[in-house]
Amino acid sequence: MSAKGGGMTGRGLAGGVTRIGVTGHRVLPDAVRSAVREGMRxxxxxxxxxxxxxxxxxxxxxxxxxxxxGARVTAVIPGTDYEAQFEDAAALASYHRLLARCTTRVDLPAEPSPEAAYDMAGRWVVDHCGLLVAVWDGRPARGRGGTAEVVEYARANGRRVTVLWPPGILRD
Incomplete structure (x- = not known):
């Protein structure tokens, strides 16, 4: 199923389905990956x-x-040449593998820059979830549309936020 920038509203679906949004860093230390596996379970x-x-x-x-x-996954595709933004072939291959398994795909409208597109995608996820999972080290954003900005937007809009990041673990 595909949608153009909208279609889903609210924090949950009929039948008690919980919508969980995700935001997080691209580079994850092994200890963080373990914490995410445990937290998501x-x-x-x-x-x-x-x-x-x-x-x-x-x-x-x-x-x-x-x-x-066994959960459903909705792909929220930023309005940019998204595939060109992947820095390595393995991540792009994983993107294609996961995209093929998604229940729904939402293609957001084009934005003037990749950063603006990421910002809009993060806001869309927050606006359509009941819980935001942030795989975030708690540090300030490094650019527009980054994890910290998405978390700030979620909190400002009353969304529940769960941060999955072990204390003392540094990203870089």
Missing amino acids: GLLGGEAELLTSLAAGADQLCADLALAA
């Missing part, structure tokens, strides 16, 4: 739908975990 019980842009790192890890748990 507790969130994916029952009916769940994951909203993700399938970016390298946190998004792809969470999508894999959701699919393994």
Whole structure:
């Protein structure tokens, strides 16, 4: 199923489905990956739908975990030449593999820059989820549309936010 920039509203679906949005860093230390696996296991019980842009790192890890748990996954594709933004072939191949397994694909309208497109995708995810999972080191954003900005937007709009990042672990 495909949608153009909208179609889904609200924080949940009929029948008690929980919409879980994902935001997070692209480079994840092994200790963070373990914490995400453990944290997501507790969130994916029952009916769940994951909203993700399938970016390298946190998004792809969470999508894999959701699919393994039998959850639905909605791909939220930023309005840019998204595939050209992947920095390595393995991440792009993983993106294609996961995209093929998604229940729904939402293609967002074109934006003037990749950063603006990421910002819009993050806001879309927040606007359509009941819970935002942030695989985030707690540090300020390094650019527009980054994890910290998405978390700030979610909190400002009253969304529940769960941060999955072990204390003392540095990203770089």
